[in-house]
Structure formats: structure tokens, C-alpha cells
Amino acid sequence: MSTSSPVPLTLLPAGGPGPAEESPGTPYKQYVYAYPHQKAYRALEAGPLLSELWSGERLDALSLYVHVPFCEMRCGFCNLFTRTGAPERITTAFLGALERQARATREALEAQGREIRFTLAAFGGGTPTYLTAAELTRLCDICEDVMGADLRAVPWSVETSPATATADRLAVLADRGATRLSIGVQTFLEDEARAAVRPQKRAEVDAALTLLKDAAFPILNIDLIYGIQGQTEHSFRKSLDAALRWEPEEIYLYPLYVRPLTGLADRHRESAGSWDARRLRLYRSGRDTLLAAGYEQTSMRVFRRPGTAAVEAADADGISEYNQQAGMVGLGVGARSFTTGLHYTTDYAVAVPEVRRIIDDYIATPAEDFRRARWAFRMDDDERRRMYVLQTLLESGGTSVRQYRERFGAGPREHFPAQFAELSARGWAVEDGTGALRLTTEGMAWADAIGPLFFSARVNEAMDAYQDR
Incomplete structure (x- = not known):
């Protein structure tokens, strides 16, 4: 964690009780190593080449x-x-x-x-x-x-x-x-x-x-x-x-x-x-x-x-981290590939019979079918902003306000006011002297609850609709 002097995030006005007055729930909601989760991916009828x-x-x-x-x-x-x-x-x-x-x-x-x-x-x-x-x-x-x-x-x-x-x-x-x-x-x-x-x-x-x-x-x-x-x-x-x-x-x-x-x-x-x-x-x-x-x-x-x-x-x-950025090429059943506009992979499951079925399908795939994306999630500007925050905020270096603004045209708190207001109210994030939004020591302990705050409604709906198998 940075030793720079922390500057509290500015709370936005809100009606009713502030987020700090409510129960934060479990600290262990979801491990966010890549966004979105494979449960948000869906089969493509005619995937792009x-x-x-x-x-x-x-x-x-x-x-x-x-x-x-x-x-x-x-x-x-x-x-x-x-x-x-x-x-x-x-x-x-x-x-x-x-x-x-x-x-x-x-x-x-x-x-x-x-x-x-x-x-x-x-x-x-x-x-x-x-x-x-x-x-x-x-x-x-x-x-x-x-x-x-x-x-x-x-x-x-x-x-x-x-x-x-x-x-x-x-x-x-x-x-x-x-x-x-x-x-x-x-x-x-x-x-x-x-x-x-x-x-x-x-x-x-x-x-x-x-x-x-x-x-x-x-x-x-x-x-x-x-x-x-x-x-x-x-x-x-x-x-x-x-x-x-x-x-x-x-x-x-x-x-x-x-x-x-x-x-x-x-x-x-x-x-x-x-x-x-x-x-x-x-x-x-x-x-x-x-x-x-x-x-x-x-x-x-x-x-x-x-x-x-x-x-x-x-x-x-970034060798020890899952390198989720445009330019990752995945090989093998279950591997994900990331381009700017599309994240693609194969089918996903946990249950033994379904896993074996998917592996068997992969083994039987002819060369021609590998030329197209088959299971995917389409990215847009909003999802790319969310992915960037999740990639940086959950790390000790934090999210650079300047770099974020240069990439997306506005500051992270302008795009995600409610989320950063909640992090500030709970004492989970500060803006340090370098202009980075960082998790505090306690915020780092709650990282698995902080990550899901930045999931889009589209991703949450897709994950909720996924049938565990």
C-alpha cells in the first residue's frame, strides 16, 4: 500500500440513510480475477470470424x-x-x-x-x-x-x-x-x-x-x-x-x-x-x-x-496475474481470449458430466469451426470502464485518476459516483497524494465485496440467468 498521505473521497449527497449505515454483508461475495465472469458469456448462433x-x-x-x-x-x-x-x-x-x-x-x-x-x-x-x-x-x-x-x-x-x-x-x-x-x-x-x-x-x-x-x-x-x-x-x-x-x-x-x-x-x-x-x-x-x-x-x-x-x-x-486485456489469446477448452469488442471462449460448466461433455465436444471440433468465436460477451464503453476499474482498484497501485481520464474522457468518480461514495463512507478507499484512488488496509480485506459493486446490470442479469451445471 502507498505511504502517501490519504485524502478522503468526497461523499456525494444522497437521500435517506448513507451506505455506511447499512450492513455491508459478506466480505466474500466473489473473487474477481477477470470481468465479466464466464457465466455472463452466451453461445453465438453465427459467431464472427x-x-x-x-x-x-x-x-x-x-x-x-x-x-x-x-x-x-x-x-x-x-x-x-x-x-x-x-x-x-x-x-x-x-x-x-x-x-x-x-x-x-x-x-x-x-x-x-x-x-x-x-x-x-x-x-x-x-x-x-x-x-x-x-x-x-x-x-x-x-x-x-x-x-x-x-x-x-x-x-x-x-x-x-x-x-x-x-x-x-x-x-x-x-x-x-x-x-x-x-x-x-x-x-x-x-x-x-x-x-x-x-x-x-x-x-x-x-x-x-x-x-x-x-x-x-x-x-x-x-x-x-x-x-x-x-x-x-x-x-x-x-x-x-x-x-x-x-x-x-x-x-x-x-x-x-x-x-x-x-x-x-x-x-x-x-x-x-x-x-x-x-x-x-x-x-x-x-x-x-x-x-x-x-x-x-x-x-x-x-x-x-x-x-x-x-x-x-x-x-x-503482469506475469502472476490473469492478463485480462485486449490482446490475450486463449487456447484450450475453457480458455478465454480478449479483443477490444469481444471476449470469447468455449462453453463452461462445473458438474462432472457437463465438463466431460464440453471437453468431448472440443476434442471433436473440426478445424473450420475453430475459425469463429462460439461463446462470447460483447464489450462496450461502459463495460470497458468497469473492467479497467476492477483491474486497477483491486491492486495496491490503485486507479490513477489521470490515466483513467485520459483513456475514458472523465474521472472514475464521475462514471461511478455511487460506488466510490460507498467506498468512501465505509473507509474502504482514499485518494492519495499521487492522484490514485486506492483501497485502504480495511478496503483490501473487503476486496471480494468491492469488486461486485462495479458489475453492470447486464452482467448481473446474465450471471443470475445462468443455470449452474
């Missing part, structure tokens, strides 16, 4: 995101687009479909007749390292030989898990130049792992972290979760201390969410108010522990160890 979508876009600073929708297990809290236990015939067929999609996408980019250059890459999921070493090699070949992304020359992030961070897989990633490995540990305590429906052993976690440290990737990130049934500040501190012993460049702290159709949906037994209060206590305890250990907080979830050249470079490139 990719060559048309990319015709007006900048192509010399693209980012590449590859979604691998496979895991060795499904954690009880997971609502990501992924399936477990995929046999080799499925992963082989998936890579075949991804190569067809890559060729169609590259053709669309080349049709513009301009320089094409990727400056950032990430493999997410799912668990990309569910793929074997040979399959990871093929995936990298597709990115390099078909898409033209020089993986050894750009910041490149890969997600992994304790069970799949094997020496042969990590050797492939190290050889191809991966600069950041993020491992989902979630907890170092086996009883908490069982409570989260995540059957992992501490020995397996330590063995994976040993291999990751030996591989000497420039950035190691460890994910932890707070709010697990039975977890206390004392037990959470044990996981934090265990993570700190590995001296990771980054640690992410995620609040536990229990979503429909997940393994914990019918098992969680704690009242909403009690659970919210406990998660807030755990968050503050974890935050204070990491700050005392010398880490810097860059968002509600992200803590980075300063003074590391790789982390500072990643900060500049």
Missing part, C-alpha cells in the same frame, strides 16, 4: 494463455473447469484439438499482415502438469512452432500440484524457459487437507517443493487457503511458517469459497456470519505474518518478496 475480430487489434504485444482442463483429483472447493482421471487417449486427443485451434488462430492473426509478437505466456487449468513430460513437450512445441511464441524469451507462468510436480515434467518446463511455477499446496496440515476434500500427504508436498527449489525457477509461488473447517489462527500460522521455510518469491492467500456442485457444497457446516468472521480473522493474521516476514501485499491475495529481480520484472509484465 477470428480474422475479423483481430483486424483492429494490436498484435505486437500479445499474451498467450493455455488452459489444460485436467487434474489428478478434484478438491472439495474446486469450481474450475477441469476433469479428473483423463486417460492418455483423452489427453492425446485434447492436444490434437488444441493444435487445430492454434493453427486456426495463427492464421487469423497472420491475415492482418502485421508483426505478431507474444510478450507473455501462462499455462493454467486444471493442472497443466497433469500432462506427461512428453505431452508437455508437445504442448510447448505447439505454442512455439504453431503460434510463434518464443517461450524462452518471455515471462512464462505454469501452475502445478504436489502430485504432478515430478522431476521429468519440471525438466521440460525448465528447459523451455518457464520463469514462474505456482504450486497449489493450500495447507501443509493433513487434517485440514482432508477437511477440504483434498487427499494429500505432507511428505508429497515437501518432495514436490524440493524438486521445485532444485529446478531453480526464478519465481516460486505457493498457494494457501484460509477458512477450512476446523482451521484456527494457530493452525494457519503453521502452514504459513511451513511455506516461509521454502523462501518462495510469492505467496497467495485465498479465502475458501464453497460453491454449488463442488465437493464441499453439502458438507460445510458453519453459519455464514461465523464463517465470515473467522475468514476475516485468518486473513488479517496471515497478512500480518507475511508483512512481518518482509513480503509486500499487492492485492488481497498476493504477497511478494521484494528485492528479487525476477519478481520485479514479473511485476512490470
Whole structure:
């Protein structure tokens, strides 16, 4: 957070009780890592050609995101687009479909007749390292030989898990130049792992972290979760201390969410108010522990160890964040692509039968069909303004009033007066001496309630109409 002197936001006059007099509700409404959520996307009857979508876009600073929708297990809290236990015939067929999609996408980019250059890459999921070493090699070949992304020359992030961070897989990633490995540990305590429906052993976690440290990737990130049934500040501190012993460049702290159709949906037994209060206590305890250990907080979830050249470079490139901006090219079922006027992807689901159906449909997609956007959300000026605020305000750097005005012709408080009035009334945001609107320390704790304040009525209606499946 900035050390500049804060200037309170100016409250706008309002009739009736001010927002600070009402209950703020839960601090954990929704994690906003990209806007809008895939639940707001809809199928297109005759989607536009990719060559048309990319015709007006900048192509010399693209980012590449590859979604691998496979895991060795499904954690009880997971609502990501992924399936477990995929046999080799499925992963082989998936890579075949991804190569067809890559060729169609590259053709669309080349049709513009301009320089094409990727400056950032990430493999997410799912668990990309569910793929074997040979399959990871093929995936990298597709990115390099078909898409033209020089993986050894750009910041490149890969997600992994304790069970799949094997020496042969990590050797492939190290050889191809991966600069950041993020491992989902979630907890170092086996009883908490069982409570989260995540059957992992501490020995397996330590063995994976040993291999990751030996591989000497420039950035190691460890994910932890707070709010697990039975977890206390004392037990959470044990996981934090265990993570700190590995001296990771980054640690992410995620609040536990229990979503429909997940393994914990019918098992969680704690009242909403009690659970919210406990998660807030755990968050503050974890935050204070990491700050005392010398880490810097860059968002509600992200803590980075300063003074590391790789982390500072990643900060500049945005490698550890989901790079939601015009110019992101997504490959793989569930991956999203972003152009100025359209965000597009594939169908989305959480329930196992639907996920498998969608993956099967993707595998069966002929090359011709990959030339068009099929599931999408159309962006307009209002949605772009909302996306920009969400991308900046929820980060420690905040929203620059000057930069916002230069881009959109007016200040953020002029476009979103009610939202910023509420943030001011609750003491969740200030304007600092640099002219940036920033979340306060308490505002950062409530980031998952602040983000949804900026959702449009159109997005909320589309998400409400989505049928969980």
C-alpha cells in the first residue's frame, strides 16, 4: 500500500440513510480475477470470424494463455473447469484439438499482415502438469512452432500440484524457459487437507517443493487457503511458517469459497456470519505474518518478496496475474481470449458430466469451426470502464485518476459516483497524494465485496440467468 498521505473521497449527497449505515454483508461475495465472469458469456448462433475480430487489434504485444482442463483429483472447493482421471487417449486427443485451434488462430492473426509478437505466456487449468513430460513437450512445441511464441524469451507462468510436480515434467518446463511455477499446496496440515476434500500427504508436498527449489525457477509461488473447517489462527500460522521455510518469491492467500456442485457444497457446516468472521480473522493474521516476514501485499491475495529481480520484472509484465486485456489469446477448452469488442471462449460448466461433455465436444471440433468465436460477451464503453476499474482498484497501485481520464474522457468518480461514495463512507478507499484512488488496509480485506459493486446490470442479469451445471 502507498505511504502517501490519504485524502478522503468526497461523499456525494444522497437521500435517506448513507451506505455506511447499512450492513455491508459478506466480505466474500466473489473473487474477481477477470470481468465479466464466464457465466455472463452466451453461445453465438453465427459467431464472427477470428480474422475479423483481430483486424483492429494490436498484435505486437500479445499474451498467450493455455488452459489444460485436467487434474489428478478434484478438491472439495474446486469450481474450475477441469476433469479428473483423463486417460492418455483423452489427453492425446485434447492436444490434437488444441493444435487445430492454434493453427486456426495463427492464421487469423497472420491475415492482418502485421508483426505478431507474444510478450507473455501462462499455462493454467486444471493442472497443466497433469500432462506427461512428453505431452508437455508437445504442448510447448505447439505454442512455439504453431503460434510463434518464443517461450524462452518471455515471462512464462505454469501452475502445478504436489502430485504432478515430478522431476521429468519440471525438466521440460525448465528447459523451455518457464520463469514462474505456482504450486497449489493450500495447507501443509493433513487434517485440514482432508477437511477440504483434498487427499494429500505432507511428505508429497515437501518432495514436490524440493524438486521445485532444485529446478531453480526464478519465481516460486505457493498457494494457501484460509477458512477450512476446523482451521484456527494457530493452525494457519503453521502452514504459513511451513511455506516461509521454502523462501518462495510469492505467496497467495485465498479465502475458501464453497460453491454449488463442488465437493464441499453439502458438507460445510458453519453459519455464514461465523464463517465470515473467522475468514476475516485468518486473513488479517496471515497478512500480518507475511508483512512481518518482509513480503509486500499487492492485492488481497498476493504477497511478494521484494528485492528479487525476477519478481520485479514479473511485476512490470503482469506475469502472476490473469492478463485480462485486449490482446490475450486463449487456447484450450475453457480458455478465454480478449479483443477490444469481444471476449470469447468455449462453453463452461462445473458438474462432472457437463465438463466431460464440453471437453468431448472440443476434442471433436473440426478445424473450420475453430475459425469463429462460439461463446462470447460483447464489450462496450461502459463495460470497458468497469473492467479497467476492477483491474486497477483491486491492486495496491490503485486507479490513477489521470490515466483513467485520459483513456475514458472523465474521472472514475464521475462514471461511478455511487460506488466510490460507498467506498468512501465505509473507509474502504482514499485518494492519495499521487492522484490514485486506492483501497485502504480495511478496503483490501473487503476486496471480494468491492469488486461486485462495479458489475453492470447486464452482467448481473446474465450471471443470475445462468443455470449452474
